[in-house]
Structures are given as structure tokens and as C-alpha cells.
Amino acid sequence: MAGHSQFKNIMHRKGRQDAIRSKIFSKLAREITVAAKQGMPDPNMNPRLRLAIQNAKAESMPKDNIQRAINKATGGDADNYEEVRYEGYGPGGVAVIVEALTDNRNRSASNVRAAFTKAGGALGETGSVSFMWDRVGEIYYPASAGSADKVMEAAIDAGAEDVESDEEGHTIYCGFEDLNEVSKALETALGEAESVKLIWKPQNNVPVDEERAQSLMKLVAVLEDDDDVQNVYANFEVDEATLAKLSAA
Numbered sequence: 001m002a003g004h005s006q007f008k009n010i011m012h013r014k015g016r017q018d019a020i021r022s023k024i025f026s027k028l029a030r031e032i033t034v035a036a037k038q039g040m041p042d043p044n045m046n047p048r049l050r051l052a053i054q055n056a057k058a059e060s061m062p063k064d065n066i067q068r069a070i071n072k073a074t075g076g077d078a079d080n081y082e083e084v085r086y087e088g089y090g091p092g093g094v095a096v097i098v099e100a101l102t103d104n105r106n107r108s109a110s111n112v113r114a115a116f117t118k119a120g121g122a123l124g125e126t127g128s129v130s131f132m133w134d135r136v137g138e139i140y141y142p143a144s145a146g147s148a149d150k151v152m153e154a155a156i157d158a159g160a161e162d163v164e165s166d167e168e169g170h171t172i173y174c175g176f177e178d179l180n181e182v183s184k185a186l187e188t189a190l191g192e193a194e195s196v197k198l199i200w201k202p203q204n205n206v207p208v209d210e211e212r213a214q215s216l217m218k219l220v221a222v223l224e225d226d227d228d229v230q231n232v233y234a235n236f237e238v239d240e241a242t243l244a245k246l247s248a249a
């Protein structure tokens with residue numbers, strides 16, 4: 001499993017998600033507003049908005065908050081956010097991709113660069129690491145959705161490309177342009193997914209030791225704590241023994 005996914009699980013178990021719930025809601029609202037502003041305010045006619053709302057619901061974001069974010073776009077008083085991608089290397093030569101929605105590119109670039117520098121990494125040019133990744137759709141179901149065989153069969157029928165199942169759940173991958181169609185087919189077969197999103201999937205992962213893993217965890221946490229940052233991806237992996245130590249720390 002990718003290191004970033006492992007660290008997400010650790011942070012969740014440590015209660016980090018509860019501690020920054022308002023920040024999560026703020027980021028989700030920003031994505032909903034941008035999606036609604038760029039397309040139709042109707043999720044049935046706007047795939048990006050549909051996905052944004054679905055992911056907001058998965059985080060238990062109140063309906064009023066979701067509607068307020070949509071209204072902000074249609075009311076004409078929404079800030080003009082730009083989608084920006086930053087790329088660079090973290091500790092141990094691990095490649096990192098940062099996606100942001102910002103109304104101030106200079107502020108965002110400065111904050112992201114500072115985070116990389118403090119962690120002993122370096123921010124690079126756009127395209128400096130993304131060639132090592134694939135842009136794909138990711139659909140996640142909890143283990144309660146069914147057995148690995150059931151989910152695999154549903155994924156194949158829906159046109160997905162790959163499935164990874166473990167005791168916690170099922171991660172289904174599909175082509176970038178197929179996400180909306182595949183997610184709808186899976187919803188018919190398995191019910192509503194816990195999350196549906198476009199991600200950067202690394203072609204290869206870099207093994208890291210405990211010390212570097214801790215440094216990477218801090219870098220990811222600092223980046224995700226920034227209001228402008230929406231997503232962070234890193235192409236590393238951690239062995240089971242190191243993962244157990246980090247979970248117990």
C-alpha cells in the first residue's frame with residue numbers, strides 16, 4: 001500500500017481528522033464552490049460537482065454547508081480560485097505532488113516552498129515529478145460493501161482497471177475519463193462509495209525507513225494544514241514493522 005495512504009490511516013486513528021474537521025469542511029466547500037462555478041450548479045449535470053458533494057457527505061459535512069457552498073458560486077460573490085499544482089522532492093528523494101485551490105498564487109507558492117525546505121526537500125518545476133505518476137480515478141468502499149470477489153466482479157462489470165482489497169476496504173481504480181461512468185455503475189451494484197475522486201497514482205514507490213517516514217509524515221501534515229492545499233500525494237512505502245512503530249508512537 002502507498003505510504004501516503006498508510007499515513008492517512010495513522011492520522012485518522014490518532015484523531016487528527018476530528019481535530020481539523022472545520023478545516024476539512026472548508027476545503028470541501030471550496031471544491032464544491034469551484035465545481036459549481038465552473039459548470040452547472042446541478043450535480044446531475046456536473047460530474048465534478050457530483051463528486052465533490054459525494055465526498056463532502058462521506059466526511060459528514062452538513063447539507064446546509066453543502067448548499068451554502070453551491071449558493072456562493074451561483075450568487076456571484078465567490079472568490080476567484082485558481083487550480084495550481086506544485087511538484088518537488090521530500091526527504092529520501094520521495095516525489096511529492098501538491099494540488100491547491102488558491103486566490104493568491106504567490107502566497108501558496110511561498111507556503112509550499114517553505115514546507116519543502118523545512119523538511120529537507122526541494123520544490124521543483126511543474127512536470128518535474130508528475131511524469132512518474134498516472135492520473136486515474138479512485139473509488140473507495142469500506143469492507144462492509146462485500147467480499148473481495150464480489151467487489152472485483154462489480155468493478156470488472158463497471159469497466160474499472162484494478163482493485164486492491166484489504167481488511168479495511170476496497171480501492172478501485174479506473175481511467176481518468178471513465179470515473180463518472182464507473183462510479184455510477186458501481187453505485188448501482190454496491191451502493192454509494194465512501195469516496196470518489198481523481199488522484200495521482202505513482203508508477204513506483206520508494207521504500208523509506210522510520211526516520212524518513214516520520215519526516216515525510218510531518219511534511220504531509222504541514223502541507224495539508226495549509227488552507228489553500230486540497231491534496232498531497234507522495235510516492236513512498238513503509239514496511240509493516242515501521243508502520244507498526246509509527247502507529248504506536
